[in-house]
Amino acid sequence: MFIRNCWYVAAWQEELTSQPLARTILAEPIVLYRTASGQVSALEDRCVHRSLPLSMGRVCGEHLVCAYHGLSYDHAGRCVHIPAQDVIPKNAQIRRYPVVEKDNVIWIWMGDSTRADETSVPDYPWHSDPGWAHKKSYRHIAAYYELIHDNLIDLSHVGWVHEKTIGGTPEAHSRAEVKVVRSEDQVSVRRWMRDSVPPPTYVKAVDFKGNIDRWMEIRFRPGLVSIYVGANEAGKGVDEDHYRNTFGARIFNGVTPETEHSTHYFWTAAHNFKVDQPAATEALFKEVYATFEEDKMVLESQHSRMRDLPGAPTIDLISDAGGNQARRLVKEKIEEELRHVPVPA
The missing domain is CATH 3.90.380.10 (Naphthalene 1,2-dioxygenase Alpha Subunit; Chain A, domain 1)
Structure with missing residues (x-):
């Protein structure tokens, strides 16, 4: 079993680019990526439509786009665009994981997001x-x-x-x-x-x-x-x-x-x-x-x-x-x- 309410290393800073990165953490599939503005995001690695891994998709501006039918997600995991229709179902949402970029490390919180205190992310000043x-x-x-x-x-x-x-x-x-x-x-x-x-x-x-x-x-x-x-x-x-x-x-x-x-x-x-x-x-x-x-x-x-x-x-x-x-x-x-x-x- 695992502790969930703590900060884990998800990736090195330079690993995150506009190319989605697939990584399983605590037995959960995660997709990590960096948007055009430089924001780091971590989402559940599946599309709400038919569960294709979003890590197979691509980043377009501030959104992550599924490679199957083009559904687009924002950094909070909300589906914001479906090419085939105008109406977006209310439950078109995947889990978002809190992430912090600090001391050349990408940290992720796998537990209750309401308890994710960024001030508790470990300090490691020797990287700089x-x-x-x-x-x-x-x-x-x-x-x-x-x-x-x-x-x-x-x-x-x-x-x-x-x-x-x-x-x-x-x-x-x-x-x-x-x-x-x-x-x-x-x-x-x-x-x-x-x-x-x-x-x-x-x-x-x-x-x-x-x-x-x-x-x-x-x-x-x-x-x-x-x-x-x-x-x-x-x-x-x-x-x-x-x-x-x-x-x-x-x-x-x-x-x-x-x-x-x-x-x-x-x-x-x-x-x-x-x-x-x-x-x-x-x-x-x-x-x-x-x-x-x-x-x-x-x-x-x-x-x-x-x-x-x-x-x-x-x-x-x-x-x-x-x-x-x-x-x-x-x-x-x-x-x-x-x-x-x-x-x-």
Whole structure:
């Protein structure tokens, strides 16, 4: 099941043009597009006439036109023109989804539109902060979205799965000092690894000569997992004044469920070193891309085996504390929504 009353990443800003974009979100078919005036719209992806996907149509000015019989829709989902007749039925209406364009991201609200508070859209200023450079990507993952949450929140796997990139010493990750904090709407996990071996990605980025002190912060809220990692030479420590770290990287992880068995994964890798060197941005991106490809293989294999053996018992580890808090948060939000579902008369 899914939380519906929250903001999810629907697309990157540049994905939306006058060419309609089809995307399934929370098992609902959506069509996203940009009108001639630049307005972003998200509608139910079907024509009221015979349900042809509107994503097969085209944008004409401010309207989306069905490719079957030319019915035109405005940004609110109302049919405003039918070429074959002058009368437009009162029920010629499809669902409109609230959308917000912010920080190079298109956010969508899948729940009760009256509760869609635009001020609650997550801030991510590092997509435009001149002190940071970044590059973005998208992956489709054939796995349940909460498995992705687990993977991003519990970084103890890094030393085992990502040995060739961001890993370092596996034992250092497994024995990291960890602090988990839960609030009503988010989970924060902080990890410290002092005097540890620098991973290949860090060495390539800033040429560490010896051991390092590493610091990681993971912030989870439904729809977005933000990760900040920092490092200094061992002994200098890693404080919370992020800009003092020799190596600093921020990873944006937009986790948007597609179905119970698949997820849209939007991510960016930003860095605060060599920000005026595009080659450095590209090099970090390639390292993180390789890392996420390894994660994708793990996640899809997990999900496949869970489908093969439904109900098979599993255990929790100490490192699952943050991920388990995130699962509880998701469960509580879903249960709260179900309690407020109107009962049919």
